[in-house]
Amino acid sequence: MSVREKVFEIIAEQAMLDVSDVTADSTLESLGIDSLGLVESIFAIEEEFDVSIPFNANEPDKSDFDISSVESIVAGIEGLVAAKS
Amino acid sequence: MAAMREGKCGIGPLEFRDVERLSIQIGGQVKGFEAEGLFNRQQMTLYDRFTQFTLCAAREAIDQSGLEFTGELSARSGVVLGTAGGGVSTWDDNYRSVYEDGKNRVHPFVVPKLMNNAACSHVSMQHNLKGPSFTVSTACASSNHAMSQAFAMVRTGMAEVMITGGSESMLCFGGVKAWEGLRVMSKDACRPFSANRNGMVQGEGAGVFVFEEMEHAKARGADILCEVAGFAMSSDAADIVMPSKQGAARAIAGALQDAGIDRSEVGYINAHGTGTAANDKTECAAVADVFGPHADDLMISSTKSMHGHLIGGTGAVELLACIMALRDGVIAPTIGYEEADPECALDVVPNVAREANVDVALSNAFAFGGLNAVLALRKFS
Numbered sequence: 129m130s131v132r133e134k135v136f137e138i139i140a141e142q143a144m145l146d147v148s149d150v151t152a153d154s155t156l157e158s159l160g161i162d163s164l165g166l167v168e169s170i171f172a173i174e175e176e177f178d179v180s181i182p183f184n185a186n187e188p189d190k191s192d193f194d195i196s197s198v199e200s201i202v203a204g205i206e207g208l209v210a211a212k213s
Numbered sequence: 214m215a216a217m218r219e220g221k222c223g224i225g226p227l228e229f230r231d232v233e234r235l236s237i238q239i240g241g242q243v244k245g246f247e248a249e250g251l252f253n254r255q256q257m258t259l260y261d262r263f264t265q266f267t268l269c270a271a272r273e274a275i276d277q278s279g280l281e282f283t284g285e286l287s288a289r290s291g292v293v294l295g296t297a298g299g300g301v302s303t304w305d306d307n308y309r310s311v312y313e314d315g316k317n318r319v320h321p322f323v324v325p326k327l328m329n330n331a332a333c334s335h336v337s338m339q340h341n342l343k344g345p346s347f348t349v350s351t352a353c354a355s356s357n358h359a360m361s362q363a364f365a366m367v368r369t370g371m372a373e374v375m376i377t378g379g380s381e382s383m384l385c386f387g388g389v390k391a392w393e394g395l396r397v398m399s400k401d402a403c404r405p406f407s408a409n410r411n412g413m414v415q416g417e418g419a420g421v422f423v424f425e426e427m428e429h430a431k432a433r434g435a436d437i438l439c440e441v442a443g444f445a446m447s448s449d450a451a452d453i454v455m456p457s458k459q460g461a462a463r464a465i466a467g468a469l470q471d472a473g474i475d476r477s478e479v480g481y482i483n484a485h486g487t488g489t490a491a492n493d494k495t496e497c498a499a500v501a502d503v504f505g506p507h508a509d510d511l512m513i514s515s516t517k518s519m520h521g522h523l524i525g526g527t528g529a530v531e532l533l534a535c536i537m538a539l540r541d542g543v544i545a546p547t548i549g550y551e552e553a554d555p556e557c558a559l560d561v562v563p564n565v566a567r568e569a570n571v572d573v574a575l576s577n578a579f580a581f582g583g584l585n586a587v588l589a590l591r592k593f594s
Contacts, residue, residue: 171321
């Protein structure tokens, strides 16, 4: 499974939605994922890919990691996974 | 209550990871509790076992009361619960993960899951209780202190209804290992007041009650189980683990005074009765001091012989024995009683439950650190 597919799957699970309901331009908010759900999603992604996501819940906008959409999250994770290998 | 009536022992072999590395391998473990069937996945990530027990008990209690918390009643009702350890198995699991397994990341909900007030907060959320809520942590007296505070809040008019009691779930490797260190645990059974007693046995679980202002309860035709008549709290100010007769006696006498009850009216005492050498003789001496000759007429039993010591949840579960005495006229026994001890020469209702008409019951709790809390309850008629 690609990074992209896996991230979609994790986000869908967190939002308790079918993976087909998650689109690249969805925001986490639009999927019903609240702040705790966001932190939990980040944890699940870190666990899956064994990466460390630079994210501070106090200032999500200042983070180097763009969480504004599913697409941006996928891009961020792909970058981290690539940097690892 | 049915198990207490039958004198059924819930203590048996402990079942959890690494139990073979413990020297103490028995406890009153809750078996057959399938949390996965009761809570959804999201809830499971937030509810430690002590919270799971609490939520189940609170649901049963509130359903039985018939109360629904909306509007003004919601704003004037709260939750006070006791626990000594809070989410002990959450600490244990995550320490294991970072220390033993070498992981560098823990689940984001570790803190909200392990905090001592987690159970209290989830009860308030589930039942829309918007009044004063907090958690009390006074070791083995946590539940009695919590119920005392809940009662005081209802009596002073600060709240109309309080959900109260307590819970504990320390039966995991780290929880029992810590207790082993004190060398006060029994390897075979909890035998309070028996001359051959050799220590305490831990239990787990929760007890939750609805404390409602009397006129409010009467007006809606509630099924009133008994009346909380008074309470007292005292501190030994002496030793961090050894109990004091004077401190215990002051709490017992204080509860009678607060409730306006003459000592001759007391028919039953649910003892702290841990099954340790120190507690049982000190407690019996305190009871003898307070009651004088009447100490020989009243019944005093320790249900810890059946459910073990629930630490911060113990007073709550033991309140059930007081309700059973007052409402049903059945005195829960002290099981495992084998040999009379001259230092515990009271009627401890050995081994078999007894029918008796009781008007007033007391519930004792004397914690490590010398913090004591005693509740006085009266039959409702």
